[in-house]
Structures are given as structure tokens and as C-alpha cells.
Amino acid sequence: MSGSAMTIGSREHSAAGLGVYPVVRRNSLLIIAATLAVAAYLAYVFVAFDVAGLIAKAQPMRATLLATDAVAHKVHVTKFFRGDTQTVVAVEGERTATYATPPDWVRIADNTTAVDLGGGYRVEIKDRQLVMETPDFGPIRATVTGRGVVTQLPEGQSAPEWLRATAAKFDARPTIGRRVQMSRTRVEVHRYFGGWENFFFPFRSELTAYSPMEILRLAFSPERLQADTPNWKLIGHTFWTNPDWQHGHVFIALLETFLMAILGTATAGLVGLPLAVLAASNFTPSQILRLAVRRLFDLLRGIDMLIWSLIFIRSFGLGPLTGALAIAFTDTGSLGKLFSEALEGVNKQQMEGVRATGANRWQFYRFGVIPQIIPVFISQCLYYLESNVRSATIIGALGAGGIGLMLVETMNTQRDWENTLYLIVLTIGLVMVMDTLSGKLRRRLIQGR
Amino acid sequence: MIVNELSKHFGTVTAVDAVSFRIEAPQMVGVIGPSGAGKSTMLRMINRLTEASQGSIRVNGRDILHLKGKEKRRWQRDCAMIFQQFNLVPRLDVVTNVLLGRLNGHSTLKSLFSIFGKSLVEEALAALDRLGIADQALQRAETLSGGQQQRVAIARALMQKPKMVLADEPIASLDPLSAEKVMTSLREIRTRDKLTVICNLHTLDTARTYCDRIIGMHKGRIVFDAAPAKLTPDVVRDIYGADHALDESVTSTSIGERSAGADPVASDVKMAS
Amino acid sequence: MTADTIQLEIIAMEKRRKLYSTIGILLMIAVLASGYGLASSMNSGSFLNGLEKFFDYPGEIVREAWEAGSGFFALVLQFLPALIETLNIAGAATLVGGAAAVVLAFLGSSNLGVKPPVIISVVRRIMDSMRAFPELIIALFLIFILGSSPVPAMIAVAFHTAGALGKLFSEVNENADAAPIEGLESCGANWLQRMRYGVLPQVLPNFLSYFMLRFEINVRASAILGFVGAGGIGTELRRTIGWGRGAGDETAALFFLLILSIFAIDQLSSFMRQRLVSGKAGS
């Protein structure tokens, strides 16, 4: 942007200023052109990715359902028409969470089941017919006949938008938290309640009945619930092995992810540093060696974590070792490069001062070099550790295991969103804790010790 | 312009203490005083860079201390300010720096894309030409000497089409030759454009040479306000709070007037401001 | 410091420090060794077995690629669109996230006169939480709602980028010289104009340098997210690897493309960053 079109030697304003306006205009045209280029590229990408079509096909309902399901749980009331026709009431329809005596909003008498969904919504199931009552709509009847499910609306009314009735299935969802389904074989009524059900102890456990304070008191009480184990052990074990939430497995998965990140980063740092010395021009006279090490760094980084993970999954199987090695290989390249740049920037005077004392090679590094390089070393390692906790979740999802894989699996089953949310919260928690810790350490390091 | 009981407190420090003065007709006012007297703070309050604690500044009947938003920015444009450290944008070329003087009144969208019309650019070049640096129009501001940069800053001030010009120690970081050029340019704004110029100065003889009126400040208060001729050694002692007579030639910026045997106290005064 | 005092210092410190550093290093090795022991025991395959097989897989795909002969290059060409898709995910995400980062950074810097000041701390919290969200989670969530497509990955990467770059940008902003900003304020320039001319010219080279670095990181992230269904080269890789034996040449072609492009971007970005930081850019 320096002056190109200036009339040299002239002090006349008209002459000196001659080329100025074109330059000012060119500058602004350049800025406009750059903005337009970015906009054009984004437009191209939006067309290439078919964003419009995607939005049209998006299922925002899924997001609502997912959000509801993630913070609430539902209780299923199921009645089968064939075989055992008994009405079953179970949390999330799980066999292991079946009520022995139904809750008070479900009444079962002979062959009639009455379900009170609250807010004026009621369902009565008798034989093969159900009657659904809503506050602002007359009673709806659905009957299973030889031709399938027959739905009868109140006289003169057309079907509401929350009802889908075909011969195969009757599906009414007047509100997010209430749903009635009927097929040829069964009726299923869902009622939603807020909160995560049975988070601490499984449904069947005797501990479910106690309040948190009582649990605390029990833990220290000498009166044993089970003769052969102390209470605190029983409580811990019941929590740890809770089949719905699998706290134990989740913890192990988190540990695996954490291990991947910390082992990978530590290895990369410890291997990268000596290699960096070989790549730094002021420590390694041999140009061939230097170039070779630098290319090695480029190669390690260039192959990328994705490919390293795939290779290691093949040879080492699933698990934290695989993830740790993938991180270690990639980041040896990244950290090695950074360290070698830092080494090339070290202060010569301090090094010379140490050399002048007749220090041997070990002392030379120990006192002339290490003190200068250690802050860079630690702060970069911490920085990479932070980002590697995130990377480790992704590598895990590729198949290396840990919390990432667990997350993909629970998400793929698309059933228990509360479990998914639990995993998400834990993962973000882990990332945030690591971020905060490493941020604190780095700040302390920079501000001097 | 009527300044009435203007004060500024920074915590427990009173930087400017109930200052009052008025300027009726265009004139060149020199503000002198030791370092920390509150000269900069006073100018910054007039330009609204620093919020005043008390008092009022009436211009054409309006108290400009109560202006907000657009009107405040319009006032800032009307009273151009020149700084000791120039406060240019170092990475931009000179002509753009001058054009920035007209940002107020230029549409935000246009300014985001650096769109300036031909007539604006010509105005900027005319301003640069008046200060004798039109040849450097396309150089980056940071490549210029201090004196040239200060002249770019004055050109930017002219570009604002101001109603008055404030200058906070405009020559404190310049060599004597550049200082003279800058002071002459400021004086020209007073004589040719018939504008009021208020100029903080750290040298007495500069104030004497260029100003129509001198205001002396000490610990936030105005202790002297009259024509330069009335500035007797006693008054100077009052202003600078020094028990010693000041050797004025030491604090001079004009060439050839520097005496070698500088009085230590006097040079302290100069260094510190 | 003279040579003598250094000599004395060395002798005094050496005895003490030698012991400490030996203990420190031994401790670190012990932690690493036990960590690897633990990791190895948690792994489904064992370390020693794996070591033997380490070169099997790369060997296998290289052999298959070799056998494919000139067909290999046809494969490379065939997968070019997938690579472009991955690059587009990264490019669009870096641009969109970078733009958001600029906005966040200007609102979240304490020295730019943002009013009311509560905005600054709120924006900082927002940036922190955006940074904490792993891309994987956002991508999986959006894939569930929007279906398999590059857009979820783009949004996920952009979201994270906005937080990460925003923080770096605001650190750059906070080191900016206040004089030009004040100069513009005294001219009556409004806030946007002050940012545009008082701050942007100062910080732009650093912004661009961080931007390039982030683009490189995002290309890697986009490739990986493809593996969970976000399209591009990662999705192709999952397909060819899922087939098991026989698709080695395709896998090799994909690896080749990915390595080549990351290598190129890496070199380009470090070259450009060096130029930018050595101070050759205006605005």
C-alpha cells in the first residue's frame, strides 16, 4: 500500500495528489472484493451442502422430543390382548422396573384398566376397546376388530391434529407428556414425569424408598440392611451397578478418555523435546539430521490423528492405549515443531555464560537451556492436554472406546436420551475441569513462580 | 465558551479543581503548569474524552458536558484534539489517517469498507498540502518522523472542520525544528481560520511567542489568566511552585536559544512535564 | 552475572537439584509406565501383540494400492469430491466461526469501551462454554435432528471455532495500543468506526495468523467428524474400512488424499503465518 503513483519532486498539491484518489479507491475496492469473495464462497458451500433442502427435511419435533425425554422419564401402562392379558405398569417400559402394585393414577379391576393422565385426560381400557377423554374434546373410542383398529370420534367432530388413526395403529399425543397408542396386539399409555428416574438406585432396590438424608444416616448406621455387608458398601455397590445408569461403566469410560489424553500428551511432550533438540539449528550442526527430524515431525502431524487412530485400532484393538498412541504420534510432531522453534529462539547470552564456566554438556543443558525452555514446554503441553481431552472423545467415537464411543452408542439406540444427556454433561464437565485446571496452571507459570 | 467550576476527581486525587474561565472571541490560549497540574485532564474534559465530576461548559448556551450519543460525538468533531503522541493509526497510510477526521458524519457502512469519495480525498490532500506533507500522502503513518506525524494529526484536525482546536503538549516529543513548524501551523489555525486554539505547553517562551493569552495552572487550580506580557517571574514561581527563579532559556524550544549551563531544577520541570 | 558466580551457583544448586530432578523424572516415568500399564490392561488387544501387527495394516493397504497400479490414481480422482467436501466443511466453518469470533472478541475485550461492561463478562462466559463443547457432541446431536449431511459438522466445528478463536482474538485485542482508539474517539467516531480503524489495523495480522492455524485444525476435525456420519472424506473412510479386506486400495487412496492435503495446508499456513507475524500486512 505504499505510494506507487506519486509525482516525484513536485510540491504542487494538484500534482502530488494526482495518484492518491485511485489508490484510496483501489483499497476500498479490494476490501469490498474480499468481502464479496467470502460471501460468494459461503453461498457456494450452502448450495453444495443443500442447506435449504436440509432445513426443509429437518425434524424439529425430534429435538423437542429429545429435549423432553432427556429431562423427563415416562411410565408405561401396557395391556396386551393376547397371551397374558394382565396390565403392566413399568418405568420406561423396562422389565426390571415394573411396579408390583400400580401407582394410584392407574386402577386395575377385573378386565378394566383406568389410567388418569392428569389435567382432565383419562383413558379407560376394557376388553379390546379404549375410551380416551380429554378436557376440550369429546370421548374418542378405539376398538380392535377383525379389520384392525377402528377409531370413533365424537358425533360431528373431525380428527384433531394430535391424533393419527389408521387401521394398523391408533396414536394420540394431545400433549408432549401424554401419549396413547393402540395396535392389534396391545394398548400402551405413556405418562411423563420430570426428572431422571432411579438415578441413584435401581427401581427394585430397597434403597430407592429412602430419602437422601436417610441414606446418609444409613451409611453410618451399624444396623445392617444386609447381614453380610456394611451399609456404606451396599449403598456404594448398588449405586455403582445401577443397571439403568451404569455409573460404574460411565466412570471407567471417562477414565479411559482421560487416560488417552494425559498419556498421549505426556508421551508426545517427553519424546518431542529431545527430538526438538535434534531439529533446532543452534543445537544440531548436522543439516541432514535436522532436516530428517523436521520431516519426521511433518509426517507425524500430516498423517493426522484420524489415520493414526485407524491404524492403531487395527493393531491394538479398542481401548485407551490405542487412543493414547494416536494422540502421542500426532502431537509428537506438533509439539516437537513448537519446541524446536522455541529452542531456536533461546537467549544466547545465558547459554554462553554457562558454557564459560566450563560446564559439561549435561550442566550446559541443565542450566543454560532448560530454564529457558521449561515455561514454553509446560504451557504448550497443558494447552495440548486441554484440546486432547476433546480429541480423545472423538477418537473414542471412531472406535477407540471411552466416553466418546459410549456416547455414539447411546445416541444410536435413540431411546434413553436421559442417559445421553448424562454422558454429555459428564463429558463437558471433564473438558471444563481440565480447561480450568490447565488455565490456572498456565497463568501461574506465566506470572512467574 | 464559558467554563464554570469545572472539577475532576480521580478517587481521592483532585486533578482539576473548580476551574472557571471564558473565551469570547477566537484566540490562542496557552495553558502552562507543572506536570500533574491537571492541564491534560482539563482539555480531555472539554473534548469529552474524560467525564467531568462537576461544573459546566457552555458553548452557545448549551452545556456540552450533558451531550450524549450522536450529539456528544458531533461536539467531539467540533473541537478537534491533538495529542502529544499524535494518536494516529500507525499501519494506515497518511491520507486515510486524515480522512478519518471526517468519520463523524460519514455513514458507518461506508466507513467499514473504507469508501471515501473523491471530494473528501481532495479535501484531505488540501489539508496535507497546507501542512507541507502532501508528498507523503500514501506512506504509512508509522514511517514518518515525529514532526511529520504531528502535522498529519493537525491535518486530520483540519479535516474535522472544527470550531475550536485543543492541543495537549503537541510539541513535547518533537525536535526544535519540527516543534516550530507545528506551532506555526497551530498559530495559522488561529489567524487564518479564525478559530480558538487551546494549547497545553511545557515551555514558557513558546507560550509567550505564540499565544494571545496564558492560563497558568497549579494543583488543579487556575492561578494565572492574562496576556503573556503579565507573566512576571513572580507569577512563574507561583505556577511552578519553585522557589528558584526559572531560567527561561532552558525551557525554550526555539533553536539557538539553548544555554549549556542548565539549572537542574528548571530542567527537572521540563523533563517531568 | 560473572562466570564465577555462575560456577558457585551451579555447585550449590547441583547437589540439591540433581536429587530433586532425579526424583521428579523417576516419578514421571513411574506415572507414565503405570498409566500405560493401566491403559494396556483396559485395551482389548495387548501391546506386544499389537506391536507385531503394527505394520500389517499399513503394509496391507500399500500392497493393495500397489497392485491396483494406475487404477490407484483413478481412485484418487474419484475421491476428490469427498476431499473437497471436507475442505468445504472446514472452510465454511472457519469463516462463519471466525466471523462470530470477531464479534465476540470485540464485545468481550475489556479495553474497547464496551457499554455496559456487564456485556464483557457475559460474552466471555459464552466464549468459554462454546469452547468447552466438544465438536463430537454437537455434530451427533445435529445429525440426529438434521440427518446425515455435512451441515451438522460445519455447525459443530463453527461453534467450537467461534469460542476458541474468540478467546485468542480478545487476548490480541487487549494488547492493542489505546492511542489510535483515543485519537478516533476525539474525532467523534462511533464505536464501530473506532473498532474498524483504531483496533482492526493493529490486530488483523495476528487475527489472520490464528485464523490460518484454526483452518488447519478444522480440516482435521472435519475429516474425523465424517466418521460419525458428517460426510466428506471421513464417511468414505468408514465405508471402505467397514468393508474389511479388499478395499485396501480405496483406503490407501483416501489416506493419500488426506495426508497430502493436510501436509499442503500445514506448510501453507506456517508459511503465511511467518509472513504475517513478521509484519508485512496492512489493511
Ligand SMILES: Nc1ncnc2c1ncn2[C@@H]1O[C@H](COP(=O)(O)OP(=O)(O)O)[C@@H](O)[C@H]1O
Ligand atoms: N486516568 C487517571 N486515573 C487516575 N489519576 C489520573 C488519571 N489521569 C490523571 N490523573 C491524575 O490527575 C492529575 C492531573 O494529571 P494531568 O491532567 O495529566 O496533569 P498534566 O497534564 O498537567 O501533567 C495527576 O495527579 C494525575 O496523576
Ligand SMILES: [Mg+2]
Ligand atoms: Mg499532561
